[in-house]
């Protein structure tokens with residue numbers, strides 16, 4: 001199939017609604033290839049030896065003039081919803097405001113235009129900031145030893161499990177390869193365990209959505225390497241038995257890995273390390289407000305206790321007297337896990353976020369995040385099914401059980417929210433309830449916004465009850481594109497333009 | 500606190516609605532022994548916005564950078580020119596502050612940019628398809644090895660010793676916990692040639708081999724013909740994986756695809772992304788169409804909406820961890836999305852002509868430098884793109900030169916053993932880009948002359 005004939009591709013006039021514009025693929029902008037933009041450098045000959053390898057066929061990257069390039073991408077940007085445009089209550093994703101000053105400071109030439117292999121006495125400034133961040137994340141997590149290097153949460157999971165495996169191996173326990181993962185866990189947990197050469201056993205959650213102690217005990221044995229635990233869990237509930245859970249795992253000879261995706265509920269209020277967690281990754285693109293960029297980059301520093309510290313990956317950032325150093329040699333280390341020192345620009349933004357709150361206000365992050373989630377829960381709990389009762393932490397979990405009776409599903413509710421001006425919540429995750437809707441408002445939303453969102457949700461509930469469900473199935477009607485055919489995309493994948 | 504909209508009045512009113520009396524009641528499910536006292540963490544005092552700017556500016560001023568120093572540093576990170584438009588586009592809140600495009604109706608901007616990115620990367624590398632990024636080149640290389648194992652259902656991985664040692668050690672590390680064999684073919688003799696010995700590599704292939712991984716241009720900048728390796732891979736029914744550290748090369752020299760790669764992975768940092776002390780960079784992952792369903796990471800695909808209008812979605816998600824869990828093709832979730840938009844913007848601004856100029860100026864600068872070297876330094880021989888190894892008589896001579904160059908605002912190269920621990924400490928890994936001007940090369944040569 002040629003991708004050209006699937007759908008309508010040419011637009012006589014670009015305006016759709018008002019002056020929101022259609023924009024062709026850049027490959028469809030018809031004109032001759034522009035000249036090269038004016039570039040610096042040595043306009044000389046390449047070696048004869050290299051010439052022998054010259055590319056025979058042009059890559060066919062069309063190129064646009066600068067004004068056309070800007071307009072092309074600005075128009076594309078206008079089809080996107082971002083946290084700066086509106087509410088983004090994606091559960092488990094912690095979509096909070098991304099301070100603009102953070103964008104400004106990471107662009108300072110002394111931070112943006114530096115090479116990881118230039119002499120270390122010429123990078124003391126960046127190393128000092130990173131070293132300071134390490135210390136702060138150690139304080140916040142209650143786990144004092146850090147690697148900042150993992151590139152995202154999932155990478156942190158892999159690195160953490162590698163350290164746990166190394167610690168077990170050092171004890172001569174090569175048979176401990178079983179990782180217990182609650183059925184509510186994010187998919188990266190079992191995937192990371194597999195990548196680390198371990199096998200997972202799924203723990204069925206208890207009736208309250210939490211880890212069931214009996215289920216845990218049944219599976220703990222002398223093959224257990226670790227329990228991977230998310231606390232608060234992905235249903236937004238705090239695992240109040242955390243101390244006992246950690247104790248059980250430790251008594252069985254295993255480690256407790258903490259998935260820190262939900263750290264926003266705890267920042268400055270309580271620390272995973274104090275509860276018995278041995279190792280925790282921190283998604284700084286969630287908790288510490290680094291922009292998600294339409295899919296990344298993030299960073300997933302891992303904090304560990306004394307037991308796991310010898311195994312931290314290299315290079316490490318250390319302070320030696322008055323100087324800071326990237327240290328690459330360490331016998332016990334699990335070794336290198338990334339080709340660069342890490343997602344430095346992302347980590348520096350996290351530093352700036354923590355700096356803005358400081359010791360005095362840090363707890364207010366968790367405070368307002370949890371307040372906002374409970375406020376939403378309170379406003380919606382009579383009209384939407386709440387699978388697990390009680391207070392929630394930084395996010396609240398609802399299902400579509402009530403709306404199902406009217407033939408309306410979570411997906412319909414999500415798509416209708418788009419018509420009402422909101423980004424939907426996380427849908428169909430966690431997997432332990434049918435038709436999950438996981439709502440995470442974060443601390444940076446005003447009461448006005450929360451109320452508007454709740455009003456929208458209540459309007460949808462009203463519409464269901466009034467039998468006004470047609471528009472819910474049809475939704476969204478207002479955005480620039482309606483529901484997209486995902487089956488077609490997967491059955492007949494077209495990933496590159498053939499035009 | 501300026502990022503928090505609530506006043507204490509709001510908070511009280513909300514607490515009252517919820518039916519609790521104090522903020523601390525919201526945390527009653529956390530056992531009391533774990534509650535911290537407010538302000539008890541050992542973290543710096545809160546800074547105003549002005550305070551943050553001052554602190555970061557002071558730190559930044561301690562770092563020498565490409566605005567005040569001439570860079571001849573490579574090894575996987577390159578000082579290419581970053582046009583203002585690229586940074587402007589990725590600073591737009593709609594791109595910057597969006598999540599992964601899970602709701603395609605309101606994410607068409609990110610998705611179309613990803614589709615354009617995938618298309619341009621496939622064209623530049625000469626491959627059929629590209630995914631929507633990996634973290635960076637080393638983990639992308641490791642993922643390529645894992646993918647080759649899945650495709651071939653064999654588990655022996657052979658890697659050339661002339662691949663960037665960081666890609667090698669990360670790949671070795673990833674594979675070390677899985678069944679199978681990892682063979683690094685030492686490029687002995689490369690101690691003098693700094694290149695890739697294909698005969699030796701081919702000799703290491705057997706019928707159990709899932710893939711052979713080479714770097715092209717290799718870690719030492721050497722450019723060579725991969726066709727003998729392609730033939731050997733066909734004979735052994737294994738995949739040829741080509742890693743690269745500066746994708747801009749392929750605007751000038753034959754692409755991995757034209758050389759017959761089954762999978763090509765590497766760094767897209769040179770496409771408009773600042774060095775940033777190592778990140779965030781951009782990992783590229785491309786392959787032949789027939790291996791698509793074993794590819795790791797997210798991909799964006801073409802489809803249509805309910806009205807028949809063209810649109811884009813994330814697709815083939817049944818490969819991914821949120822559906823497949825422990826059987827997923829990778830654990831990657833958050834990737835380098837914004838860096839794809841940066842690279843797409845960069846390539847659009849450049850077009851074929853601009854990309855070719857970048858690559859040609861990069862290579863011409865190296866040629867200019869190498870062709871004027873004084874006798875006491877030798878450059879590795881053979882075809883080199885924008886990187887090579889300079890050898891000095893001993894470490895003392897090299898380090899004296901490095902120090903003098905640094906004093907003259909030139910970072911003249913990376914001591915080879917800093918990345919390649921097996922190397923003798925008298926070599927220098929030197930890279931050039933279009934940011935190197937003729938004057939810089941003259942200064943470089945003059946310092947070489949005086950430190951003889």
Ligand SMILES: Cc1ncc(COP(=O)(O)O)c(C=O)c1O
Pocket residue numbers: 092093152153154155185186188189230234259261262283298300831832833
């Ligand atoms: C609970 C949980 N764990 C792990 C992850 C993976 O983190 P990342 O996307 O940073 O790799 C996520 C993020 O989506 C998550 O929500």
